[in-house]
Amino acid sequence: xxxxxxxxxxxxxxxxxxxxxxxxxxxxxxxxxxxxFPILGAILNFSMQAAQETATKITVLIINRDGGENSTRFMxxxxxxxxxxxxNVSKIEDAVPLLTEYNATEIIEIPETFSQCLAAEENVxxxxxxxxxxxxxxxxxxxxxxxxxxxxxxxxxAPNLVISAKSAIIKGQIVENVDSRMLGSLMLSQAITMPIxxxxxxxxSMQIAATSVAMEKEEKTLETLLTLPMDRFAILMGKxxxxxxxAAIGAVAYMAGFNYYMSSFMSTISxxxxxxxxxxxxxxxxxxxxxxxxxxxxxxxxxxALAVIISAFAEDVRGAQAIVGNxxxxxxxxxxxxxxxxxxxxxxxxxxxxxxxxxxxxxxAAKAVTMGDNLTAALGVVYVAAFxxxxxxxxxxxxxTEKILTAKLRFKGLRRRKRVTTEELQ
Amino acid sequence: MSFAVEAKEVVxxxxxxxxxxxxxxxxxxxxxxxxxxxxGAGKTTALxxxxxxxxxxxxxxxxxxxxxxxxxDEVRKIITYLPEEAGAYRNLSGWEYxxxxxxxxxxxxxxxxxxxxxxxxxxxxxxxxxxxxxxxxKGMKRRLLVARALMTKPKLTALDEPTSGxxxxxxxxVREIIKRYVKEHNVTVLLSSHNMLEVEHLCDxxxxxNKGKIVAEGKPKELKEKYESANLEEVFAKVVGxx
Ligand SMILES: Nc1ncnc2c1ncn2[C@@H]1O[C@H](COP(=O)(O)OP(=O)(O)O)[C@@H](O)[C@H]1O
Ligand SMILES: [Mg+2]
Numbered sequence: 001x002x003x004x005x006x007x008x009x010x011x012x013x014x015x016x017x018x019x020x021x022x023x024x025x026x027x028x029x030x031x032x033x034x035x036x037f038p039i040l041g042a043i044l045n046f047s048m049q050a051a052q053e054t055a056t057k058i059t060v061l062i063i064n065r066d067g068g069e070n071s072t073r074f075m076x077x078x079x080x081x082x083x084x085x086x087x088n089v090s091k092i093e094d095a096v097p098l099l100t101e102y103n104a105t106e107i108i109e110i111p112e113t114f115s116q117c118l119a120a121e122e123n124v125x126x127x128x129x130x131x132x133x134x135x136x137x138x139x140x141x142x143x144x145x146x147x148x149x150x151x152x153x154x155x156x157x158a159p160n161l162v163i164s165a166k167s168a169i170i171k172g173q174i175v176e177n178v179d180s181r182m183l184g185s186l187m188l189s190q191a192i193t194m195p196i197x198x199x200x201x202x203x204x205s206m207q208i209a210a211t212s213v214a215m216e217k218e219e220k221t222l223e224t225l226l227t228l229p230m231d232r233f234a235i236l237m238g239k240x241x242x243x244x245x246x247a248a249i250g251a252v253a254y255m256a257g258f259n260y261y262m263s264s265f266m267s268t269i270s271x272x273x274x275x276x277x278x279x280x281x282x283x284x285x286x287x288x289x290x291x292x293x294x295x296x297x298x299x300x301x302x303x304x305a306l307a308v309i310i311s312a313f314a315e316d317v318r319g320a321q322a323i324v325g326n327x328x329x330x331x332x333x334x335x336x337x338x339x340x341x342x343x344x345x346x347x348x349x350x351x352x353x354x355x356x357x358x359x360x361x362x363x364x365a366a367k368a369v370t371m372g373d374n375l376t377a378a379l380g381v382v383y384v385a386a387f388x389x390x391x392x393x394x395x396x397x398x399x400x401t402e403k404i405l406t407a408k409l410r411f412k413g414l415r416r417r418k419r420v421t422t423e424e425l426q
Numbered sequence: 427m428s429f430a431v432e433a434k435e436v437v438x439x440x441x442x443x444x445x446x447x448x449x450x451x452x453x454x455x456x457x458x459x460x461x462x463x464x465x466g467a468g469k470t471t472a473l474x475x476x477x478x479x480x481x482x483x484x485x486x487x488x489x490x491x492x493x494x495x496x497x498x499d500e501v502r503k504i505i506t507y508l509p510e511e512a513g514a515y516r517n518l519s520g521w522e523y524x525x526x527x528x529x530x531x532x533x534x535x536x537x538x539x540x541x542x543x544x545x546x547x548x549x550x551x552x553x554x555x556x557x558x559x560x561x562x563x564k565g566m567k568r569r570l571l572v573a574r575a576l577m578t579k580p581k582l583t584a585l586d587e588p589t590s591g592x593x594x595x596x597x598x599x600v601r602e603i604i605k606r607y608v609k610e611h612n613v614t615v616l617l618s619s620h621n622m623l624e625v626e627h628l629c630d631x632x633x634x635x636n637k638g639k640i641v642a643e644g645k646p647k648e649l650k651e652k653y654e655s656a657n658l659e660e661v662f663a664k665v666v667g668x669x
Contacts, residue, residue, distance in 0.1 A: 219513030227477045227507040228530045229499070402480045406440070 039333060046341075046350075058145055059083040059104035061095055068115025074162075077153050078108075082145065092129065096172060105131045106146060107169075121158055126150075128164045130180040133342070133371070143180055171372060194366040195335035198296070202303045202331045202359055205247030206324050209304045210311035212239055214320030217312075223405065232399045240304045247300070288369030291377040295365040298381060302358050302388040303331075305395045312398055313407050334360035342367070358384045428491050430455045430582050430614040431476060436485035438471050438638075445471040447638035448485070453582075458608055458615040460625040462658065463635030469618035470510055472635070473584045476616060477507035490581055506575040510586040510618075513567060516560035520551060520570050523559060524577065531578045545577035548603055565596030572600050576607045585617040589624060601628050622658040634662050641665045 062084055064071055078084050085102050089095045095107050109127040117124035130143045143166065150164050168180040216222035225235055284292060306327065311320035334354050343351055343364055354360045361380035368376040398404050431453035438446040446468045453459040461469045474480040475487055478498040487494045492501045514523045521542070528541040546555055549569045559567060568588065575583045588604065589597040605628065608615055619625045625632060626646045633643040642649055642665045646658060653661045662668075 220509040
């Protein structure tokens with residue numbers, strides 16, 4: 001009856017034994033998820049909290065040109081939900097420098113006619129200026145809260161009496177009639193594209209590099225290469241460039257697809273038809289682009305060299321891929337985190353952790369150069385370059401000696417020693 | 427005239443394992459020399475040290491008077507090495523593989539073509555050379571790799587178990603390739619094998635290796651006479667005290 005499955009149980013048992021006894025598999029399949037998912041959960045939790053906090057912690061500066069009863073009532077209404085400071089300036093531009101002083105993100109200007117219009121039940125326009133910082137997905141939370149409050153205030157009086165006219169403050173400059181929330185959704189594509197691309201590019205090319213080194217080991221072609229009259233550093237460089245090229249082709253293809261995907265639904269939203277990010281200064285300068293490219297390049301190089309080093313410790317392709325998989329959390333965590341949050345919004349310990357991971361830097365650099373902060377990007381390049389040099393040095397030492405052939409993971413030694421002691425016991 | 431290979435008191439330690447334990451042997455120029463011994467005797471380790479892949483823990487190895495540690499770069503110019511159980515690049519054709527390897531030896535295009543043409547002939551694979559190596563049988567792969575080890579006419583080639591795992595026909599072909607090439611081009615061959623019977627007819631001289639040490643050395647015929655044995659397997663058994 002069970003003829004078809006004869007031997008199946010026996011075989012399955014062997015498979016399970018083999019897999020479970022492989023420490024690399026154990027690490028990749030059990031230990032890493034056990035660590036990674038709690039971390040991811042904590043990140044999501046944290047970003048939700050941060051979003052809530054930004055909502056309750058909104059600070060606005062109010063320029064009250066009216067002074068009548070209704071304007072006081074409006075201000076009291078706002079004060080119930082947000083921090084409000086009244087400032088006295090003649091021109092709105094003069095209020096901009098005060099934003100940092102009060103740690104505020106919005107300026108509201110109440111016109112002289114406010115009380116009068118409300119009393120007469122006529123429409124009145126308040127001007128709202130929101131700071132655009134390019135922080136992440138929760139950009140513009142303040143502006144939405146304000147909208148909600150204005151709507152509620154209206155409901156208590158008569159519908160649509162108070163209208164808010166939105167403007168953005170970008171890099172300290174007022175840009176009239178541009179809603180920073182709209183900018184936010186435009187920037188969103190960038191905020192998501194960069195981390196995802198980097199995630200894929202890095203993990204894909206590391207996988208390629210690891211596989212190609214392991215394949216050489218498995219097929220013993222590496223041994224042949226090492227006895228040829230060729231420079232051993234050239235072998236390393238050949239491996240690295242090969243994987244960079246393949247990964248770059250993959251990345252280009254991926255970007256093209258992703259771009260198509262984004263543009264297909266961007267056009268249906270049809271926001272920002274009249275918003276040009278470049279003229280608003282929300283596109284990187286040429287130097288910024290150069291820095292971003294450099295950042296990407298050194299990061300890629302460090303990732304590949306790391307993959308080569310690690311896979312040198314594996315004996316076959318499967319092993320190499322499993323070991324390299326252990327690095328993925330270091331790529332995924334910063335990517336996911338920085339998709340939602342600005343580095344500077346993180347608690348100090350997490351911020352240091354993110355800065356310490358080389359793979360965060362292209363994402364940080366992408367945001368920084370967009371906002372015109374080339375220094376942050378440049379410092380990141382220097383840090384990753386230093387890291388890359390160390391990794392490359394280790395990798396080249398590995399290839400220059402017999403280590404590339406004899407290096408093995410410690411697990412093996414441990415197991416052998418254990419077996420010896422059990423033999424002694426018997 | 428100096429030896430092709432001169433190994434003196436070579437010791438190689440991996441952690442607690444003494445893979446080689448004071449190995450000493452000489453290979454004369456132009457001969458086929460066999461390192462014979464059971465699995466784990468240290469044959470592969472010895473060939474890897476001669477081929478500059480591993481560093482001896484102590485002792486010295488000279489290849490045509492060049493030290494394998496200090497003059498490794500020079501040694502690599504005059505040797506080739508065929509690893510045990512080696513494969514070729516799976517997605518290259520046999521032809522492309524030979525071309526890739528020949529390009530390390532000379533920059534001259536017509537010389538490369540000449541080397542590849544000759545190697546192609548040695549392999550005897552004919553049209554199959556155009557196929558990717560992943561479609562080759564084990565025997566075809568070995569013929570390709572042996573041809574590549576010989577095609578550049580190195581002063582020394584180190585072949586690790588060149589015929590192990592091959593069927594009679596392929597093994598025969600590989601042995602014929604080696605014998606013919608040595609005669610025609612004065613290449614010195616250092617090979618290893620755990621098959622003591624087949625090397626009798628292939629090697630000019632052999633060294634029997636056990637637990638990292640040479641236990642007997644000489645021409646197959648002399649060894650058989652000395653130990654009054656019918657073949658080298660018997661010699662080995664007598665020497666290590668199995669019989
Ligand atoms: N890289 C290595 N690490 C640890 N032990 C090794 C390594 N290479 C070989 N050995 C050990 O050295 C001994 C000799 O191996 P080897 O030279 O491969 O023997 P042979 O080729 O004669 O079968 C064996 O016990 C083997 O386990
Ligand atoms: Mg061996």
